[in-house]
Amino acid sequence: MTSALLSVENAVVDLPTPRGNLRAVDHVDLAVGAGRTLGIVGESGCGKTMLSRAVLQLLPKKAKLSGRVMFDGQDLTKLSAEKLRKLRGRSLAVVFQDPMTSLNPVLTIGTQLIETIQEHLELDLAQARQRSIELLAAVGIPAPEQRLAQYPHQLSGGMRQRVAIAVALSCEPQLLIADEPTTALDVTIQAQILDLLAREQQRRHMAMIIITHDLGVVAGRTDEVAVMYAGRVVERAPTPALFKQMRMPYTEALLAALPKLDVAPHTPLPAISGRPPDPTRPLKGCSFSPRCRYSAERCASEKPQLCSAETPEHLYACFHPIAARVGA
Amino acid sequence: MMLQAAPNPLMKVENLVVEYSVGGKTIHAVSDVSLEIARGETLGLVGESGCGKSTLGRAVLQLRQAVSGKVLFDGHDLTTLKGEALRQMRRRVQLIFQDPIASLNPRRRIGDIVAEPLVIAGVKDPDERRRRVAEVLSAVGLDPTLVSGRLPHEFSGGQCQRICIARSLVLNPEFVICDEPVSALDVSIRAQILNLLEEMKARYGLTLLFIAHDLAVVKAVSDRVAVMYLGRLCEVGPSEQLFARPAHPYTALLIEAIPVPDPDVRPTQSVPVGEPPSPIAPPSGCRFRTRCPRADARCASEVPELRLVATGQFAACHHPLI
Ligand SMILES: Nc1ncnc2c1ncn2[C@@H]1O[C@H](COP(=O)(O)OP(=O)(O)OP(=O)(O)O)[C@@H](O)[C@H]1O
Ligand code: SF4
Ligand code: SF4
Numbered sequence: 334m335t336s337a338l339l340s341v342e343n344a345v346v347d348l349p350t351p352r353g354n355l356r357a358v359d360h361v362d363l364a365v366g367a368g369r370t371l372g373i374v375g376e377s378g379c380g381k382t383m384l385s386r387a388v389l390q391l392l393p394k395k396a397k398l399s400g401r402v403m404f405d406g407q408d409l410t411k412l413s414a415e416k417l418r419k420l421r422g423r424s425l426a427v428v429f430q431d432p433m434t435s436l437n438p439v440l441t442i443g444t445q446l447i448e449t450i451q452e453h454l455e456l457d458l459a460q461a462r463q464r465s466i467e468l469l470a471a472v473g474i475p476a477p478e479q480r481l482a483q484y485p486h487q488l489s490g491g492m493r494q495r496v497a498i499a500v501a502l503s504c505e506p507q508l509l510i511a512d513e514p515t516t517a518l519d520v521t522i523q524a525q526i527l528d529l530l531a532r533e534q535q536r537r538h539m540a541m542i543i544i545t546h547d548l549g550v551v552a553g554r555t556d557e558v559a560v561m562y563a564g565r566v567v568e569r570a571p572t573p574a575l576f577k578q579m580r581m582p583y584t585e586a587l588l589a590a591l592p593k594l595d596v597a598p599h600t601p602l603p604a605i606s607g608r609p610p611d612p613t614r615p616l617k618g619c620s621f622s623p624r625c626r627y628s629a630e631r632c633a634s635e636k637p638q639l640c641s642a643e644t645p646e647h648l649y650a651c652f653h654p655i656a657a658r659v660g661a
Numbered sequence: 662m663m664l665q666a667a668p669n670p671l672m673k674v675e676n677l678v679v680e681y682s683v684g685g686k687t688i689h690a691v692s693d694v695s696l697e698i699a700r701g702e703t704l705g706l707v708g709e710s711g712c713g714k715s716t717l718g719r720a721v722l723q724l725r726q727a728v729s730g731k732v733l734f735d736g737h738d739l740t741t742l743k744g745e746a747l748r749q750m751r752r753r754v755q756l757i758f759q760d761p762i763a764s765l766n767p768r769r770r771i772g773d774i775v776a777e778p779l780v781i782a783g784v785k786d787p788d789e790r791r792r793r794v795a796e797v798l799s800a801v802g803l804d805p806t807l808v809s810g811r812l813p814h815e816f817s818g819g820q821c822q823r824i825c826i827a828r829s830l831v832l833n834p835e836f837v838i839c840d841e842p843v844s845a846l847d848v849s850i851r852a853q854i855l856n857l858l859e860e861m862k863a864r865y866g867l868t869l870l871f872i873a874h875d876l877a878v879v880k881a882v883s884d885r886v887a888v889m890y891l892g893r894l895c896e897v898g899p900s901e902q903l904f905a906r907p908a909h910p911y912t913a914l915l916i917e918a919i920p921v922p923d924p925d926v927r928p929t930q931s932v933p934v935g936e937p938p939s940p941i942a943p944p945s946g947c948r949f950r951t952r953c954p955r956a957d958a959r960c961a962s963e964v965p966e967l968r969l970v971a972t973g974q975f976a977a978c979h980h981p982l983i
């Protein structure tokens with residue numbers, strides 16, 4: 334996709350640890366265009382947060398990144414700290430799982446919104462204040478004017494996440510990265526926040542990346558999904574194609590392991606045995622091979638590369654992909 | 662109230678009220694809750710964060726004193742038992758927590774952690790303790806010879822939860838409260854632990870109170886489900902029936918809000934904006950009325966009682982959906 338707003342090319346993130354090098358992100362390619370939503374799905378430790386931090390150029394100091402992160406025509410890995418700071422909050426915004434990561438507990442909500450707006454946009458105080466009120470209203474906060482004087486701790490978790498989203502949207506970013514934005518919230522609030530993100534993404538024609546461990550979250554709300562396992566993208570496809578025909582055994586297993594409402598109580602769940610490999614001890618073959626029910630000889634000795642299924646948009650890294658096995 | 666689960670429930674909670682006092686204000690964490698759990702049954706308890714699920718669990722175990730109400734375990738009222746009598750009864754009731762890593766002492770070896778309830782219960786013979794620890798560790802899928810000498814930090818979250826489950830089972834309890842046992846675990850590990858809990862239930866003949874905020878998780882393991890909102894029970898009924906035909910508007914809202922892993926199911930945009938009100942000043946009448954699409958004047962003035970709406974299904978609502 335040449336028209337992509339963001340493209341991550343061959344990204345590798347290495348972290349030195351006392352146990353040896355930890356490859357958090359292993360040769361990842363991704364792209365997302367304006368007005369599109371990409372879901373990144375994976376379990377804890379699979380590298381999804383490190384990948385998003387690599388995009389934002391907010392990696393831990395010790396981390397080493399190679400590859401390119403092209404955003405709006407420029408390589409972010411080559412930008413100065415000053416240019417990056419300007420870009421973040423202006424064109425590149427982020428919403429974290431814990432809204433307190435992005436909110437300052439000792440400043441009022443009004444101060445935080447107004448300061449962010451004034452730092453990036455040429456608006457006077459009255460204009461910035463007016464815009465803050467509009468934003469709070471847009472994210473569904475009742476009585477927005479009164480809220481400007483409140484501190485984050487005076488709000489519930491769901492309200493705080495709305496404020497964090499308002500701050501992220503305040504400068505009309507081109508790309509919004511939402512890292513597990515609803516994991517800490519209750520289902521009813523989760524649905525509201527996801528609706529809100531989808532609505533604002535459409536209205537602003539933003540590009541959006543939703544990072545989550547929940548396949549249910551990406552199913553109805555993304556255009557494309559990338560599934561990560563042990564630092565790599567193991568399957569990537571337009572969302573409908575992925576759910577219609579999963580090719581990679583890990584994706585299939587992840588979906589099967591979810592408890593479902595239409596299954597009778599006490600039905601044993603198809604669990605995935607074992608657990609992900611130690612990231613400081615990478616496997617020679619397919620990282621999923623110790624847990625994969627389809628694993629064969631080649632899987633343990635050779636690493637499967639991403640290749641395309643019947644359409645070039647549907648990629649998977651597996652020697653024995655699912656449909657090919659059917660009837661074989 | 663007719664909440665009869667069986668003629669002889671193992672656990673029976675009657676009109677339980679639990680409050681916290683914070684800065685001179687009263688938090689109404691659990692208000693007039695009654696429940697029954699039959700021997701061998703799993704009752705699921707769902708509700709949003711802060712609705713009082715954990716408080717209810719802790720009050721049942723007498724880890725938190727109730728303001729009023731009874732907790733009848735096998736006919737004995739735990740709220741009035743004291744000293745040795747309470748200790749004897751408590752051995753038969755165990756708790757598994759949400760955060761497996763935090764609930765294990767980081768400086769003690771796994772063998773000692775799992776043996777601790779035996780020590781407290783006065784099992785003096787070290788060989789006997791070792792034998793029972795080995796038995797229960799094997800039962801939860803861990804190799805006793807490999808894990809007994811190691812420390813908690815050497816284990817993953819899923820393995821720590823197995824250790825916690827082993828510790829809770831070592832005294833052969835009859836009743837186990839699982840407070841969000843899989844919420845902190847990854848999807849692939851979650852299914853393993855849920856299956857393990859089911860196996861352990863069969864093997865040790867357990868009765869379970871299974872607390873979670875995830876409806877699909879609760880349904881997977883529960884015979885009956887109780888839905889809680891802001892300190893009160895909204896609805897209780899057989900799992901399948903409750904999910905197929907919810908009677909309480911809050912149950913319906915919870916079911917509707919679950920993200921479905923199917924792109925053809927468009928997420929509903931109908932979930933009303935609004936959040937649970939404060940448990941310090943809960944709304945008058947029905948506590949759900951500030952978010953309820955069916956609320957009317959009566960809902961503000963009159964507390965709805967749990968009433969039978971279908972076989973085995975009870976709802977506390979003036980205008981139930983069925
Ligand atoms: N030790 C405490 N002191 C004061 N208030 C408390 C205490 N523990 C809980 N509460 C309050 O009591 C109410 C019920 O809390 P509880 O922990 O029982 O809810 P919960 O349903 O288990 O929530 P979660 O899903 O977040 O675990 C909440 O308003 C909570 O803030
Ligand atoms: S490459 Fe082999 S081990 Fe890996 S997912 Fe495919 S079948 Fe399973
Ligand atoms: S009693 Fe009234 S407010 Fe409460 S759930 Fe029923 S209809 Fe809604």
Ligand SMILES: [Mg+2]
Pocket residue numbers: 714715716840841
């Ligand atoms: Mg709790």
